[in-house]
Amino acid sequence: MPAKLLDGQSLANEMKVKAREKVELLKGRGIPVGLGTILVGDDGPSANYVAMKHKDCSEVGVTSFHRHLSKGASLSEILEAVEEFNDSPDVSAFIVQLPLPDPDIEEEVLDKVLPAKDADGLHPVNLGKLVMSKPGILPCTPAGILKLLQRYDIAVEGRRVVIVGRGLTVGRPLALLLSSSLPGCNAAVTVVHSRVKDIGEILCEADVIVSAAGVPGIIRSEFVKIGAVVVGAGTSFDGRRLLSDLEDGVAEVASFVTPRIGGVGPMTRAMLVENTVLAAERKAV
Ligand SMILES: Nc1nc(=O)c2c([nH]1)NC[C@@H]1CN(c3ccc(C(=O)N[C@@H](CCC(=O)O)C(=O)O)cc3)C=[N+]21
Secondary structure: OOOEEOOHHHHHHHHHHHHHHHHHHHHHOOOOOEEEEEEEOOOHHHHHHHHHHHHHHHHHOOEEEEEEEOOOOOHHHHHHHHHHHHHOOOOOEEEEOOOOOOHHHHHHHHHHOOHHHEOOOOOHHHHHHHHOOOOOOOOHHHHHHHHHHHHOOOOOOOOEEEEEOOOOOOHHHHHHHHHOOOOOOOOEEEEEOOOOOOHHHHHOOOOEEEEOOOOOOOEOHHHOOOOOEEEEOOOEEEOOEEEOOEOOOHHHHOOEEOOOOOOHHHHHHHHHHHHHHHHHHHHHO
16 A cells, blocks of 8 residues: 655645734734845755745745845855844844855854744754753754654654754754654654665664655665655755655555655745744743
């Protein structure tokens, strides 16, 4: 029997309806709700993601602010944009779109974002709270994946989860989240990555696989235990076509699988809206 689809688009739409109600309540109390985005350079997919994030904001009544810097922008120019959003009362929270053209400065830039305005949950303070199972703002993609699993009553508690990839935005924080003692987590998490030779040997034990590798087809159907749940969170492109980390045949073996489009991506964006609303609410109390 082919796998059921984990429909992130529908859940994201429902989350946006709820966010809209919260935004209206806040606005009624005179509290602004705004998301800032900082984009450096002209990478096509990044510009597209940022545009989608602004569209989400307009749908839920969140005001959006955008700073677009040239590919050659200096560290101090980027930090100036960060400071501007840190200081702006209209910006509840903001993101610096990653990767930056110069990845070596990412750490310093992220470090300067006020933790309370860190819509991505990637500031060391927020990541540190996650390490302590005391979340501040959760990273969007990991939080979105957990919500999506919960929506389909897929429990990870005590089960074997294998995460493919250890990047800052997905693999690493997802491993922290799912292995934490937070409600609905408590999973037995294994992280594999490009330096692990035979990932198939480890994947075949998994009840839940999350791929955040960005390597098309890295999750082959023969690696997947019958009835396992498989989430594809990696992105790579063939020209403009988004490719999945999941080989097509995975859907023949798995019990649940994310679609190539409309799975994790919309959940990431919905969590970004949620984090922004949360930041505005926290400031309001
Ligand atoms: N600071 C930072 N925060 C991020 O959250 C962040 C980032 N940098 N850099 C890049 C990645 C990538 N990312 C995506 C978000 C939504 C979709 C998405 O919604 N995709 C749609 C459609 C994609 C399409 O049509 O091309 C889907 O999956 O259905 C994809 C990718 C956020 N990222």
